[in-house]
Amino acid sequence: MIDVFLTDEQRRLRAEVREWLDDAYPPDRVVALERDREYPEEFWAACAERGWCGIPAPVEHGGRAGTVTDLCVFVEEVAKTTISLATLYITATIFGSHALEICGSPAQRERLLPAVATGAVRFALAMSEPGAGSDFAAMTTTATRVDGGWRIDGRKGPISGAERAEVLITAARTATDPGSRHRGISLFLVEPPVAGLTFERREFAAMRGLPVDDVGYDSVVVSDDALLGAEGEGWRNLARLMDPERLANAAQAVGVAQAAVDDAVAYARARHQYSKPIGQFQAVAHPLATAHAEIAAARLLVYGAARKRDVEGPCPLEASMAKMVANNVAVRATEAALQTAGARGYQADSPFMRRFLEARGCELGGGTSQIQRNIVSHYLGLR
Numbered sequence: 605m606i607d608v609f610l611t612d613e614q615r616r617l618r619a620e621v622r623e624w625l626d627d628a629y630p631p632d633r634v635v636a637l638e639r640d641r642e643y644p645e646e647f648w649a650a651c652a653e654r655g656w657c658g659i660p661a662p663v664e665h666g667g668r669a670g671t672v673t674d675l676c677v678f679v680e681e682v683a684k685t686t687i688s689l690a691t692l693y694i695t696a697t698i699f700g701s702h703a704l705e706i707c708g709s710p711a712q713r714e715r716l717l718p719a720v721a722t723g724a725v726r727f728a729l730a731m732s733e734p735g736a737g738s739d740f741a742a743m744t745t746t747a748t749r750v751d752g753g754w755r756i757d758g759r760k761g762p763i764s765g766a767e768r769a770e771v772l773i774t775a776a777r778t779a780t781d782p783g784s785r786h787r788g789i790s791l792f793l794v795e796p797p798v799a800g801l802t803f804e805r806r807e808f809a810a811m812r813g814l815p816v817d818d819v820g821y822d823s824v825v826v827s828d829d830a831l832l833g834a835e836g837e838g839w840r841n842l843a844r845l846m847d848p849e850r851l852a853n854a855a856q857a858v859g860v861a862q863a864a865v866d867d868a869v870a871y872a873r874a875r876h877q878y879s880k881p882i883g884q885f886q887a888v889a890h891p892l893a894t895a896h897a898e899i900a901a902a903r904l905l906v907y908g909a910a911r912k913r914d915v916e917g918p919c920p921l922e923a924s925m926a927k928m929v930a931n932n933v934a935v936r937a938t939e940a941a942l943q944t945a946g947a948r949g950y951q952a953d954s955p956f957m958r959r960f961l962e963a964r965g966c967e968l969g970g971g972t973s974q975i976q977r978n979i980v981s982h983y984l985g986l987r
């Protein structure tokens with residue numbers, strides 16, 4: 605594996621999390637988690653106990669002040685087991701810490717960052733709506749001023765980890781005047797249980813170990829200090845959250861792809877047809893060789909972008925390119941792995957099928973591959 609960007613400490617983190625996952629989530633345990641739609645309680649407890657929740661949080665708030673590269677290392681390794689675990693970590697911990705750092709008030713940071721670092725508080729990010737996916741600014745959820753706070757009405761979804769989150773970062777429209785499409789959006793910290801807040805679980809083909817919900821807001825009232833960042837600045841603040849989100853998503857896709865190809869190579873060595881291992885047929889070997897090389901290239905792009913973010917600050921072009929490339933490579937690689945496994949890959953509980961579906965899922969969150977291409981086109985001066 606080419607990992608020239610990594611420090612010894614990052615390699616130690618990778619080895620530590622791999623050792624724990626191999627022990628706690630062997631393949632049959634992952635099958636049960638996904639089949640029975642269990643919540644990964646042991647994983648979350650380990651994140652809290654082992655200080656993994658604290659990786660993105662600042663030292664003064666009990667965290668490790670880890671870099672985006674550290675987060676990518678962690679997420680890539682976890683995603684090799686299943687993206688149910690990796691997505692829980694991204695949404696609960698990375699979104700929470702980064703959002704508070706980007707636009708949290710001193711009081712919000714003081715209260716919530718230590719709780720994120722210990723794992724006592726999990727975040728979820730409620731941006732999407734049934735009628736506003738890629739076109740996020742088409743949202744219709746509103747927040748209206750009431751005495752001492754705000755009343756939120758609308759429906760969000762699908763939202764990862766929503767029903768188990770202690771804090772839902774909720775984007776809502778606070779201005780409806782013409783020209784306010786992007787500027788009229790604000791963010792709120794909604795902390796269940798709150799009257800009027802309801803959850804309805806969605807049934808997805810993969811990532812079933814993490815609840816993904818539609819969230820109803822029926823006259824949900826929050827206090828003034830629930831406003832996250834300045835009123836009307838929600839779009840701008842979420843845009844600043846997108847670098848870490850997209851890079852974590854890209855690292856996740858690299859992990860899924862590598863795990864699929866590693867398993868497919870083992871299968872191609874063990875499975876015999878025509879009296880020899882199927883891996884000796886060039887038609888089986890070459891797609892896996894191509895996938896292995898493309899994953900290495902995607903990984904270099906992801907860690908190169910993460911390093912740029914750590915050293916120079918915001919890198920929307922590089923984050924979008926990394927997500928686009930890693931997602932596309934992951935779909936191709938997991939499909940090659942699936943084909944290698946023949947009918948075994950097509951079984952309902954097959955890790956090959958699951959990883960293919962996981963790679964397809966990575967293409968959706970954080971902006972689809974087409975939206976990443978739109979962003980890259982914009983930087984090329986084409987849109």
Ligand SMILES: Cc1cc2nc3c(=O)[nH]c(=O)nc-3n(C[C@H](O)[C@H](O)[C@H](O)COP(=O)(O)OP(=O)(O)OC[C@H]3O[C@@H](n4cnc5c(N)ncnc54)[C@H](O)[C@@H]3O)c2cc1C
Pocket residue numbers: 695728729730731732736737738739761762763764765808811816965968969970971972973974975978
């Ligand atoms: C498992 C899962 C978990 C999720 N978790 C969260 C979460 O935690 N929080 C959250 O806020 N959201 C979440 N989402 C929602 C996700 O962000 C959206 O699915 C995504 O933004 C795409 O929106 P959409 O599904 O409505 O597709 P649409 O926006 O309806 O797009 C449909 C198709 O049209 C294409 N398209 C749309 N507009 C354009 C354009 N301008 N140019 C080119 N192509 C275009 C898209 O690429 C896509 O292929 C989750 C989704 C999934 C599947």
